[in-house]
Amino acid sequence: MPSRPPLSVTLAAAAGLLFLHLPLAFIFLYALTTEEKSYQFPPPGFTLKWFAVAWDRPDIWQALGLSLRVASVATALAIVLGTLAAAAMARYRFFGREAVSLLITLPIALPGIVTGIALRAALNLADIPFSFWTIVIGHATFCIVVVYNNAVARLRRTQGSLIEASMDLGADGFQTFRHVVLPQLGTALLAGGMLAFALSFDEVIVTTFTAGQQQTLPIWMFSELIRPRQRPVTNVVAVMVIAVTLIPILAAYYLTRDGEAVEGASK
Amino acid sequence: MSLAAPGAPTRDGPLRRLSDLFMRRPRLFLALLLTPPLLWLGVAYLGSLAALLAQSFFSIDEFSGLIVREFTLKTYGELLQPANFDIIVRTVVMAALVTLFGGVIAFPIAYFAARYARGRVKALFYLLIMLPLWSSYLVRVYAWKLILAKEGVITYIADHTGTRGLLDAWLSLPVVGGPSLSISYTGTFLVFLYLWLPFMILPIQASLERVPRSLIEAAGDLGADARKTFSTVIFPLALPGIVAGSIFTFALTLGDYITPQIVGSSTLFLGQAVYTQQGVAGNIPLAAAFSVVPIVIMGIYLTVAKRMGAFDAL
Incomplete structure (x- = not known):
């Protein structure tokens, strides 16, 4: 068992990680550029004015x-x-347990567009108009599995004996839940x-099918990418989106890092 | 029903009585636990999938543009028209290439993280792989639009390292080329590769972590050099992880319609076809039929993957 990695492996791993992280740096860089019509590199000059411009845009606030x-x-x-x-x-343990497990993971196992078009087809068949709630239904469906994964991993590590002890000492089910399980x-x-x-805040694929004319922040951004108006403003919003999603992700990592509870591989 | 058994501690209040009822009837409690989530997923999700399937058997009236709600296989027949079939082939080829190159780039990272990283470095590795997975998808696509633009950073680097000729030569090639990297299949490919890489790394790392040290030592003791140990012991044991990762990269590429729209040529991918058919064209039956294609492809893929033991590596 070699304790030192071969140079080639180290270099390949470092290059791979760089490929994974370097691109986001350009979002920050371009939020400060003075050039608004193109993606000229290097930026001709730097300014903070786009943050002020973005602040004054009502459409961004609405979407946010x-x-x-x-x-x-x-x-x-x-x-x-x-x-x-x-x-x-x-x-x-019960009959159909595997099927239930499959049903819970299915919304993220199938491509997002399938979930999206399926919801769209159902809304169409049932003549339900687009609303705030149609967006929520789509988002909640694929968010369940994220909570489920974290909770189930923790419950498996929680000792059943603790619950039994609590019951033996006279606590009822609700008290046990309140004082031991929770x-x-x-x-x-x-x-x-x-x-x-974070997942819901950032979601665009399912949302485009269930939002109709409403604009969530990712949909606002998507339309700006297709038909750019003020490019640096889009970058300012992108920086903000990174911040809003990064904080909960990092916090979630620190809350669960002593276990294998953060099910990253199953987004 | 009388709940107080003789000799049992006195149980008062409706909550206590309810709690006792649950203790005696675990099945009732289980049913109460499962009903809300199953109702939600069953109605909102399975119901929608059923609606999707139903719509794919409808057709659209070519004159009025209205949906005819009668059973027909006509819409599935339309998938075989050359224009539509090209979309399917193009998407599958792209998904296969992204998966292949994703595996090649992901393996060294997973290998390093699983075999050499310890303690803090390992935690850092995990964080560095996981962060992009959860951070904004749209922003990550957008970053590449900036990088690949004709006036962007890649052209700048090519100009200053004397490789501009190489870049232009690549862009003048048929199929993979285009007016600029951000308007070419090469660009789309790079973005997909970037987006799905973490999905490939994590399962490979998980499978490499499970290779027992004793096996590697045994291979060494029996006279295998590093290369031979890798090809006969480590790689075969990591294979289920690679297959598991490929499920993600393949499925995600099949269903994506945002990336090729932002970075790519004007030709359609499967996801875009679904999106345009349901949106601008208003042809929900054809959109539904198109979206059954990735479900079928993934169904076949998952069956094969399961045989190769990929699910144990998840």
Whole structure:
């Protein structure tokens, strides 16, 4: 067992990681450029004025507001539904358990566009008009699994003997849940909730099918990318989106890092 | 129903009684737990998938543009028209290339993280691989539009390293070339590769972590050099991880319609075909039929992957 990696492996790994992270630096760089018509490199000059311009744009505020509201409601729904599913799956063996597990993971296992077009087809068949709630339904559906993954991983590591001890000492099911299960589950739910929030805040593929004319922040950005107006303003918004999604992701990581609870591979 | 058994501690209040009921009837409690999430997923998700499937068997009236709600296979027949079939082939080839190159780039990172990184370095590696996975998808595509633009950083680097000729030669090639990198298949390919790389790294790393040290030492003791150990012991054991990763890269490429729209030539990919058919064209049946294609392809892919043991590596 060699303790030192071969140079070629180190270089390939470093180059791969660089490829994974360097591109985002350009978003920051271009948010400060004075050139607004093209993506000229290197930027001819630097300015902070685009942050002020973005601040004064009502359409951005509206889109941001809608995104935050959708993400909050979708996350709340996902936490409730995901926790219930996790409690059932972690503690019980029953007929059809595999099928339930498949059903929970399906919304992220299938390509996002399938979920999107399926919801669109259902809305069309049932003659349901687009609204705030149609966006929320789509988001909550794929956010459930994120909460579920985190909660189920934590519940599996929680010792059943603790619950039995609590019951033996006279606590009823609700007291046990309140004083024994919830404190252990808390950070996992918080982490799952934050990841779900980040996922929903950033989602565009399913949203385009369920939003109609409404603009969430990613949809606003998408339309700016197709038909650019003030390119640096888009960059300012992009920087903001990075910040809003990065903070909950990092927080979720620190909340669950002592276990394998953050199910990164299954987004 | 009387709940207080003789000799049992007194249980008062409706909550306590409810709690006792759940203790005696775990199945009832299980049903209560499972009903809300199953109801949600069953109605909102499975219901929608059923609606999608149903729509794909409808057709559109060519004169009125209205959807005819009668069973027909006509819409699926349209998929075989050359223009539509080209879209499917183009997307599958792109997905295969992205998967192949993704595996090549991901392996060294996963290998380093699994075998050499320890403690803090390992945590850092994990974070560096996971962060892009969760951070904004759209922003990450956008970053490449900046980089690949004709006046952007790649052209700048090519100009200053004397490789401009090489870049222009590549862009003048048929199929992979175009007016600039951001308007070519090469650009689309690079962005897909970048976007899905973490999905490839994580399962490979997981499978490499599970290769027992003793096996590698045994191979060495039996006279295998590093290369031979790698090709006969490590790589075969990592294969399920690679297949698992390829499920993600393949599926994600098949369904993406945003990336080729922002970075790429004007020809359509599968996801874009679905998007245009349901949106501008208003032809939901054809969009539905198009979206059944990735489901079928992934169904076949998953069946093969399962045989290769990829699910144990997830």
